[in-house]
Amino acid sequence: MSAPAAQAYGEPLELPVVVGVDGSEPSLRAVDWAADEAALRGTSLRLVHASLWERYEGVSVAADLAKPSEEVMAEDIVRTAERRARHREPAVKVTTDVLPEEPEYALIRESRSALAMVLGCRGRTGMTEALLGSVSVAVAGHAHCPVIVLRGSHDNQARTGTHGRIALGVGEKPAGSPAARFAFEEALLRGVPLETVRAWRRPLHEPPAHPLIVGDPAHLEEQQAAAMVEEALRDAPTGLQVQRRTVEGFARDALIVVSREADLLVVGARRRQGHFGLQLGRVAHGVLHHAACPVAVVPEPA
Known part of the structure; x- marks a missing residue:
């Protein structure tokens, strides 16, 4: 090669x-x-x-x-x-x-x-x-x-794969995320687009009315998800082609769906100091078991 x-x-x-x-x-x-x-x-x-x-x-x-x-x-x-x-x-x-x-x-x-x-x-x-x-x-x-x-029925290679894209699950602390940096690398090395995904959910109950808050609460949640995607991309290198996506629903389910059209799914896993149990989190654990493509789990500080 x-x-x-x-x-x-x-x-x-x-x-x-x-x-x-x-x-x-x-x-x-x-x-x-x-x-x-x-x-x-x-x-x-x-x-x-x-x-x-x-x-x-x-x-x-x-x-x-x-x-x-x-x-x-x-x-x-x-x-x-x-x-x-x-x-x-x-x-x-x-x-x-x-x-x-x-x-x-x-x-x-x-x-x-x-x-x-x-x-x-x-x-x-x-x-x-x-x-x-x-x-x-x-x-x-x-x-x-x-x-x-x-995972999944991948094509056995880390070259340009079947779908020609890398997917990144945007976590709770997106700024300077090691998972984001790793996803940037993988997309650049392959010369393929990076698709960033952040899930959001409607509030279970309507929040109390506030004179400074107007509009649909669900719309506000979606806006916040979009803002977190932009924060994750703040340090993206010049020349990287990026596709942004916000999805209503559970993060694990959204990423499993995205994995069907990706060659690699990148997620972060928090590492808590002094904690000796499994440190994956529900989202990373779920996609490791159910994703349709290879999954990269990147350790991140808590």
């Missing part, structure tokens, strides 16, 4: 794109996406497989290599992923690692030194997709970098 069409907006390029691999077909599709992402950003690709294979040591040993069979399988997984990445993007530098620990902990630690992380949506069992996303959801809820989870 040729050199990046545009430099990433406001972010250093020395950190790698990291992808978690587990040997499943969805994780190999994640390798494709991550290789394209690394090529677009002009950076390296790091393939990581994490598994507690050492718990099986002494139970089943590969006869030829005198290694636990689970360790042999782990090494084969990363070699297969490495071949796929090099075939996909020959110019991208690829490194690999096998980590003998739980995937969630390993990937969250890896996120501290990653430009972005890419994960497949499904795991290695036959459970439903929602349940299989447990590792992806856990990592997206605690990672220190943007996490791209490959």
